[in-house]
Amino acid sequence: MTPRRRRMVLVGLIVLGVAGAVTLALTAFQENLLYYYTPSDVTAGKAPSDRVFRVGGMVTEGSFQRAPGSLEARFVLTDYAQNVTVSYTGVLPDLFREGQGIIARGKLGQEGMFIAEEVLAKHDENYMPPDVADTLRKGKDKRVTTPIPTATVEQDAE
Amino acid sequence: MWLWFHKLSSPPYAYRTAGNLRPWFFWPAIIMMAVAAYGGLVLAPPDYQQKDAFRILYVHVPSASLSLMVYVAMAVAAAVGLIWRIKLAHAVAAACAPVGAWFTVLTLATGSIYGRPMWGTWWEWDPRLTSELILLFLYLGYMALRASFDDTQRADRASAILAVVGVVNVPIVKYSVVWWNSLHQGPSISKLSAPSIDSSMLWPLLLMMLGFVLYFAAVLCDRIRSEILKRERNASWLSETLVGS
Numbered sequence: 266m267t268p269r270r271r272r273m274v275l276v277g278l279i280v281l282g283v284a285g286a287v288t289l290a291l292t293a294f295q296e297n298l299l300y301y302y303t304p305s306d307v308t309a310g311k312a313p314s315d316r317v318f319r320v321g322g323m324v325t326e327g328s329f330q331r332a333p334g335s336l337e338a339r340f341v342l343t344d345y346a347q348n349v350t351v352s353y354t355g356v357l358p359d360l361f362r363e364g365q366g367i368i369a370r371g372k373l374g375q376e377g378m379f380i381a382e383e384v385l386a387k388h389d390e391n392y393m394p395p396d397v398a399d400t401l402r403k404g405k406d407k408r409v410t411t412p413i414p415t416a417t418v419e420q421d422a423e
Numbered sequence: 424m425w426l427w428f429h430k431l432s433s434p435p436y437a438y439r440t441a442g443n444l445r446p447w448f449f450w451p452a453i454i455m456m457a458v459a460a461y462g463g464l465v466l467a468p469p470d471y472q473q474k475d476a477f478r479i480l481y482v483h484v485p486s487a488s489l490s491l492m493v494y495v496a497m498a499v500a501a502a503v504g505l506i507w508r509i510k511l512a513h514a515v516a517a518a519c520a521p522v523g524a525w526f527t528v529l530t531l532a533t534g535s536i537y538g539r540p541m542w543g544t545w546w547e548w549d550p551r552l553t554s555e556l557i558l559l560f561l562y563l564g565y566m567a568l569r570a571s572f573d574d575t576q577r578a579d580r581a582s583a584i585l586a587v588v589g590v591v592n593v594p595i596v597k598y599s600v601v602w603w604n605s606l607h608q609g610p611s612i613s614k615l616s617a618p619s620i621d622s623s624m625l626w627p628l629l630l631m632m633l634g635f636v637l638y639f640a641a642v643l644c645d646r647i648r649s650e651i652l653k654r655e656r657n658a659s660w661l662s663e664t665l666v667g668s
Contacts, residue, residue, distance in 0.1 A: 272506045276587055284591045291595075300549050300604045321604060358543030360472065368606055385542045388473060390611040392480075392620040398471030 301368050307379070308347040314373055320349060321368040321387065329363055342369070342379075353381040360386035432511045435660045438651045441644040449641035455634030462627030470624075476540055481628060483533040485635040486526045490558060491593050493523030493639060497565075498590040501583035513579035514654060516586055517569060518646035522639060524562035530555060542606060550599035551607035558596055561589040575654060 266274075301321035302312045312318050320342060328341035337354045340363075351369050361367060361384065371381035393401070430436050463481035470477035497519035504512035534552070535545045546552065565582050572578035600609050612618040618625055655661050 269506060269508075276502050276505055279584070280587060280590065283588050287591050287595070300606065303604075358541070360541055360543075383544075385544055385547070385606060387606055388541055388608055390608040390619050392470050392473075392477055392611065392624050394468035394621055394623060395471045396468075397621055 303344045304342050304347040304349040305344055307349050307373070308377070312373065317370060317372055317382070319368050319370045320351070320379055321366065322349070323366050324361070324363045326363045342367070349377065349379050351379045351381050351384075353384050355384070357384055358386040360388055432509045434511060434651050434655050434658070435664065437511055438648055438661075438664070441647045441651075445641050445644040448637045448644065452634050452637035452641055455630050455637065459627045459631035459634055463624075463631065467624045467627055468621075473541060476537070477624075479533055479537045481631050483530060483537055484628060485632045486529040486533065487555070488632060489635050489639055490523055490526040490530050490555070491596060492636070493519050493526060494558065494561070494586075494593055495590065497523060498586045498593075501586035504579060505583045505587070510576075510579070510654070511651075513583060514650040515643075515647055516583060517579075518643055518650050520562055520565050520569075520586075522642055522646065524559060524566065526635075526639075527555065527559040527562060531559065547606050549606040550603045551596070551605050554592060554596040554599050557592055558589075561585070561592060565589070 301319035304320065304322045306312050307320055312320070322342035322344045325341040325343045325348065328339075330339045331337070332339075335354070336356070337352060338357065339350060339352050342349045342351050351371075352374070353369065353371075366387040366389065368385045368387055369379060369381035370383040370385075371379055374380040431440065459481065464478055467478070469475045497516045500512045500516040500519065503509060504516060531552075534555075538547070539545050565585050568585055569578045569582045572581065599605060600607050611620045612625065612628070620628070652661070
């Protein structure tokens with residue numbers, strides 16, 4: 266083996282070794298890396314009950330309610346399998362609307378109600394002019410209100 | 424092919440070639456970016472949900488893809504330098520790092536400005552955002568490691584290993600939105616099915632990306648030249664070239 270050949274193998278081995286180590290580490294920490302839980306995880310009891318975590322899903326159409334004279338809002342988050350009711354007091358982001366994907370950070374309260382401290386809106390990867398969106402909406406195209414957690418769907422299938 | 428490779432790795436030849444190529448990258452890049460900016464900011468319609476705010480993606484997306492592309496270029500150059508012991512390859516890698524770091528800063532800054540009105544937060548420890556931040560630290564670490572050696576050859580070898588090892592982070596940045604639940608949305612254009620962005624909004628984006636790539640090539644030519652000047656400051660060919668011109 267020439268020295269050049271040896272260096273080539275060495276560089277290859279370094280990259281492979283580090284890639285392997287990182288893969289193992291990431292797989293091992295998969296649970297802790299989870300940025301948000303889905304409503305199915307929450308109802309199945311996979312989410313922690315004693316500490317703050319995030320839950321992500323779509324705001325169910327027609328579920329949004331605001332208590333009169335206060336900033337407290339209640340809505341139902343769904344991943345089209347299970348639902349979680351969320352209560353949040355405060356200003357909601359601009360993109361918040363029914364049928365929109367959002368992520369709420371908070372704790373589980375009584376009776377499975379999720380008490381959010383923070384609500385973030387998640388936008389999808391579709392970009393289109395308003396008239397195109399109108400046409401799609403008329404045709405009931407799924408893309409206009411895409412379910413957000415694409416990664417979650419795959420995970421659930423595992 | 425090999426002959427050309429060897430010829431290009433000689434500093435005088437590379438110095439001249441980079442100087443000759445530079446205007447061919449620079450001016451088309453400026454024109455493309457100007458046209459794309461007009462297309463993206465004026466011609467493209469507002470988004471159905473995000474209105475005019477989506478237009479920041481015309482800076483955010485190209486700089487994000489460049490931040491990854493430049494890292495891959497840097498790692499490949501560093502690996503070539505390690506394996507074939509070509510000094511010029513190390514010079515190329517060293518020239519890539521600051522440019523890539525700036526693209527990463529631009530990505531994080533525009534992403535933060537974008538995230539505030541859309542998501543409702545400047546920063547979240549989301550997989551995509553965190554891995555992009557690690558990318559910035561890799562660039563900065565590479566530059567810091569280089570700066571800590573007085574001897575160029577030792578700086579070259581040590582930093583090259585860091586650059587090669589750090590390439591592992593590139594697929595993590597790219598696929599973080601697919602592998603994990605993420606606040607950041609999934610890919611719109613770099614996927615196998617049709618792009619999920621309307622064609623009236625897509626063409627300025629693609630043109631802007633091409634403009635960014637050419638701009639990077641032009642800046643790289645300049646940086647390679649100055650890197651060669653620094654390394655070959657005592658060489659006789661250099662005094663001949665500079666006095667001659």
